[in-house]
Amino acid sequence: MEQNWLQIYRNFDDEALAALASAGLVRRAVKDVEAGKVAWESAPDSKQALLRADGQLVSLSPGGPAKANCDCPAPGVCKHILAAAIWLRTMPSAASDSAAPIDVLAEVMALDPGAMFKAAGAAATRKAAALFADTTISSITSTPNALLIELPSLDITCRYIAHAGFGGMVSDAPEASRAVIHLLAITSVWRLQGCAFDWPGAAAPALAAAAPEGLSEAESQFLDRLRQLLLEAFSNGWSHVSEIVPAQMRGLAMSARVESFPRLAAMLRTLAGTAELLAKRDVSADERQAMRLATRIYALSHALEQSAGEVLRDLRGKERRSFDGNQSLELLPLGAHWWEQRTGAHGMTLSFWNAAEQCIMQAAVARRDASDRSFNRDNAWRTNVIWQGVGPAVRLVDGTLKLDQVRVSGDNRISLSSEIKAEMQAPWRSDDQRWQAAGYDDWSALADALRASAGLNGDSNSFILLKPAKVDQPQLDEARQIFTWRLRDQRDQVVTLQLACDPVNHTRIDNIEGWAKHSDVLKGVLVRLERNLHGGRLEPLTLVIERQGLLRAISLDYEAPLTRPGLTLMQRLSRAFKSGPGTVATSSRPTHADWIEDLQYILENKAMTGRLHVPGEDLDRLNSIHAFLRSSGLDLLANALQSYIQAPAAALAVALLYLCIACAELEMPQFLGLTPRT
Numbered sequence: 001m002e003q004n005w006l007q008i009y010r011n012f013d014d015e016a017l018a019a020l021a022s023a024g025l026v027r028r029a030v031k032d033v034e035a036g037k038v039a040w041e042s043a044p045d046s047k048q049a050l051l052r053a054d055g056q057l058v059s060l061s062p063g064g065p066a067k068a069n070c071d072c073p074a075p076g077v078c079k080h081i082l083a084a085a086i087w088l089r090t091m092p093s094a095a096s097d098s099a100a101p102i103d104v105l106a107e108v109m110a111l112d113p114g115a116m117f118k119a120a121g122a123a124a125t126r127k128a129a130a131l132f133a134d135t136t137i138s139s140i141t142s143t144p145n146a147l148l149i150e151l152p153s154l155d156i157t158c159r160y161i162a163h164a165g166f167g168g169m170v171s172d173a174p175e176a177s178r179a180v181i182h183l184l185a186i187t188s189v190w191r192l193q194g195c196a197f198d199w200p201g202a203a204a205p206a207l208a209a210a211a212p213e214g215l216s217e218a219e220s221q222f223l224d225r226l227r228q229l230l231l232e233a234f235s236n237g238w239s240h241v242s243e244i245v246p247a248q249m250r251g252l253a254m255s256a257r258v259e260s261f262p263r264l265a266a267m268l269r270t271l272a273g274t275a276e277l278l279a280k281r282d283v284s285a286d287e288r289q290a291m292r293l294a295t296r297i298y299a300l301s302h303a304l305e306q307s308a309g310e311v312l313r314d315l316r317g318k319e320r321r322s323f324d325g326n327q328s329l330e331l332l333p334l335g336a337h338w339w340e341q342r343t344g345a346h347g348m349t350l351s352f353w354n355a356a357e358q359c360i361m362q363a364a365v366a367r368r369d370a371s372d373r374s375f376n377r378d379n380a381w382r383t384n385v386i387w388q389g390v391g392p393a394v395r396l397v398d399g400t401l402k403l404d405q406v407r408v409s410g411d412n413r414i415s416l417s418s419e420i421k422a423e424m425q426a427p428w429r430s431d432d433q434r435w436q437a438a439g440y441d442d443w444s445a446l447a448d449a450l451r452a453s454a455g456l457n458g459d460s461n462s463f464i465l466l467k468p469a470k471v472d473q474p475q476l477d478e479a480r481q482i483f484t485w486r487l488r489d490q491r492d493q494v495v496t497l498q499l500a501c502d503p504v505n506h507t508r509i510d511n512i513e514g515w516a517k518h519s520d521v522l523k524g525v526l527v528r529l530e531r532n533l534h535g536g537r538l539e540p541l542t543l544v545i546e547r548q549g550l551l552r553a554i555s556l557d558y559e560a561p562l563t564r565p566g567l568t569l570m571q572r573l574s575r576a577f578k579s580g581p582g583t584v585a586t587s588s589r590p591t592h593a594d595w596i597e598d599l600q601y602i603l604e605n606k607a608m609t610g611r612l613h614v615p616g617e618d619l620d621r622l623n624s625i626h627a628f629l630r631s632s633g634l635d636l637l638a639n640a641l642q643s644y645i646q647a648p649a650a651a652l653a654v655a656l657l658y659l660c661i662a663c664a665e666l667e668m669p670q671f672l673g674l675t676p677r678t
Contacts, residue, residue: 005062006044009085011102011145011162012065012170017085019159019170020065020077029082038087051087053080060084064161064168102162104147105140108189111166113197116186119166122200123218124179127258128187129199131180136407137188149185154254155269158185174251176222177258214308219259223301226252226264230298234650237610238278238287238294246276261304263317267297287608292661299658300456315456329354329403329414331361332428332435333396334465334526335542335555338377340504344369348380350393351526351542352401352414353465355434360463360526363414381558387422397553399424427550430523435551439465439524443493447674450529454665462529464538466495471519474512476501483509485516485540487525495674497527498537507557512540514561515554521545536668592632593667599625599641600660603653612648619645637663 018026032038032054041050041057049060058080059069068081117125134153141148147160158171158181169182190197215223229248233241249272256265271293277285304315331352340346347366354361365384367375375384382394387403390396402423407415428435440446446464468487475484481501486494499505499512515522524544530537543554602621606612614622622645629638637659644652 005046005163006049006060006088008062008064008161008164008168009060009088011164012085013143013145014086016146016159016161016170017065017077017082019172021079021082025079026082026086029079029086032079032083033087033090038083051084053083053087056080058084064164066168066170101144104145104160104162105142105189105193107162108147108160108186109193109195111186113190116166116183117200120179120183124183125200127180127260128183130260131184131257132187132191132199135184135188137185137192140189140192147189149189151181151185151188154181154184154257155250156181156254158182160186172251174255176218177255180258181254214312215305219261220305222252222255222259222261223305226256226268226301227298230294231650231654233275233294234291234607234654235610235612237608238291239608240610241275241278241290243279246272246279249275261316263315264297264300264304266317267293267300271297288604291604291607291657295654295658295661296456298654303456327404327406327408329361329401329406329408330356330425331401331403332438332551333399333401333553334360334524334544335397335553336381336393336558337508337541337555338380338504338557346370348377348393350386350396351463353438354412355438357412358437359412360465361408361412361414362463363416365416377557381555386416387420388418389422390424393555394558395424397555397559399427401425427552429549430546430551431549432551435523439467441467441469441489442491443489443495443674444491446495447669450669450674451666454668455662462531463541464527464529466525466527467523468525471516471522474509474516476509483512485512493674495538497525497540499539508540511556511560515543515545515556518545518561521547523551531665531668536665592628592634593664595625595628595632596637596660596663600657600664603657603660607653607657612650612653614645614648 012020014026014030017029037054039052041052044050044060047061051058051060053070056070056072056078061067061069065077065081065085068077068084070078070080072078072080120128135151136153137149137151139148139150141150145162149158149160150156151158154173156171156173158169158173161168161170166182166186169185171178171181171185173181187197229245229252233245236242249268253265253268253272256262256268271290274286274290274293278287278290300315304312307315331354334351334353336348336350338346338348345366345368347364349362349364352361352363353359363386365380365386380393382392384393385391386393386396390401402425403414404421405417405419407417407420440449446466466487469490469492470488472486472488476482477484483499483501483505485497487497488494499509501509522543523546525540526542526544527538527540530539540556542556545552545554599622602618606618622641626638626641626645629635629641637656640652640656640659644656
């Protein structure tokens with residue numbers, strides 16, 4: 001007679017089985033079942049059931065598929081174990097068909113906390129406690145046989161299988177992190193359902209959250225694995241990324257969160273997305289973007305190992321924060337801008353100034369592809385309701401915004417949750433002390449901030465609020481197709497903003513030219529720091545103007561001034577190329593920046609192919625660069641280049657590439673024409 005514990009295997013659907021193995025292996029197992037290759041070997045008892053699957057002996061136990069055994073040489077959950085679980089679903093069950101449906105959520109709520117912590121282990125419990133306060137559940141979905149628990153901060157869905165217990169949970173989490181993440185999922189469900197429990201004393205969140213003076217052994221081992229994977233990617237070539245690399249990156253991102261490396265986790269998630277495009281040979285994939293991010297990750301992993309105390313805590317990064325529903329924000333809207341990515345993702349980002357925290361906060365409404373045809377540039381601005389109580393984005397420009405019951409991430413992203421209560425309030429006056437303290441009105445202070453943001457410990461925020469004393473009329477460089485706009489501070493120092501004459505910027509450029517003619521009303525410009533090989537450039541996105549003493553946001557992608565230039569950007573470019581090239585602006589870049597840029601290109605070309613050796617033609621170029629760097633006094637870079645020339649290897653190439661990137665970042669303020677405070 002069939003034993004009741006076999007029902008555990010019936011509760012695993014194909015998605016749950018794929019989380020234990022792979023979707024491809026599940027498909028192969030289904031074919032074996034359809035071909036009649038699975039049958040009982042002996043009648044099941046209370047401890048074991050034996051089956052034959054495609055000629056292999058499979059031993060099932062009450063622990064579920066993860067605890068089953070097979071005599072084939074394949075490690076882990078093999079095709080034969082999967083086939084056995086699938087075959088059991090096709091067989092008549094001993095349970096009555098009229099039995100009441102399983103309440104999986106009630107089963108989770110009935111779990112004993114002490115038994116859970118013991119099953120997870122002391123180390124996993126401590127790590128789960130440290131992550132608990134900063135973890136939210138986006139949804140809990142009950143199915144007839146499982147409870148799906150989505151953890152957006154970890155980008156993972158955990159499945160609690162009916163009757164399988166904590167040990168039978170499945171997810172895509174790396175094996176080393178699985179106990180932590182599964183325990184975190186269960187305890188988060190308890191919290192969401194209002195169930196009180198106490199963490200073991202040694203794992204209390206307040207104690208677990210305290211950063212140690214140095215790295216633990218587990219953390220060091222994780223960083224070693226991370227560097228090994230990155231070096232393999234450089235050695236194999238970023239143009240030849242295999243399909244397994246994105247999954248490895250996502251797994252490492254999850255492990256980074258578990259090991260209290262939130263900054264690394266965020267960078268690895270981004271790298272995983274880019275690597276996935278590369279693996280699919282997507283036309284929008286960017287190998288150089290991937291390898292530059294991978295280089296920063298590699299450098300950060302080394303810096304973490306060499307740091308302790310406060311520096312280590314800073315390098316770890318800020319944990320994501322999730323407020324508990326009683327937080328309030330008072331924000332000054334700074335307008336909205338539209339964006340499109342080569343991946344097909346597109347959307348609108350709204351920016352706000354938070355006077356209490358002295359920072360820019362943002363909220364984004366977006367789609368990952370073009371499947372939602374009702375979502376477009378105009379509807380996002382005029383129709384889509386951002387928060388109940390304030391309506392679409394077009395209404396968020398004439399006053400200030402108050403939000404209650406807010407959730408905010410560690411990178412100052414505001415949730416668009418329907419639980420948020422929003423209302424518009426009176427606008428700020430231009431002489432309001434909150435506005436006077438906002439942003440930058442001294443370009444020397446801006447230069448200091450940009451230099452401080454360089455390197456691994458810098459602020460990664462790319463949006464800056466500038467408050468110019470006056471502005472010049474914008475200039476269009478027809479030959480280079482670059483639009484430039486100079487802003488001046490009280491000491492007449494100049495910072496130059498730039499926009500490429502791409503189609504996405506055409507409306508923005510035309511509107512800037514119109515608003516610049518009304519320079520007396522311009523009080524602020526929101527810019528984005530766009531980092532590139534030359535260091536970076538500042539791109540204007542929105543404006544803040546004054547009307548009758550009151551501040552108002554202007555969204556350059558949507559709002560035109562009352563008077564616009566006589567000719568559009570496209571009309572002027574067309575005339576310029578018919579009449580001959582215009583005057584090309586001279587570059588203020590120092591000579592050594594060009595040599596460093598050349599070196600970076602050589603290294604990136606090698607990293608794309610994986611051919612890191614130095615043949616004759618490359619050797620001549622690298623020797624010339626080395627001689628120049630040495631004569632210019634750039635000894636650190638010259639020494640690193642000499643080491644690579646003498647013994648080309650992935651680790652030396654990555655270190656040298658990071659030095660090139662760091663040099664460009666440090667010189668970015670100079671390239672933008674900014675001077676530091678004296």
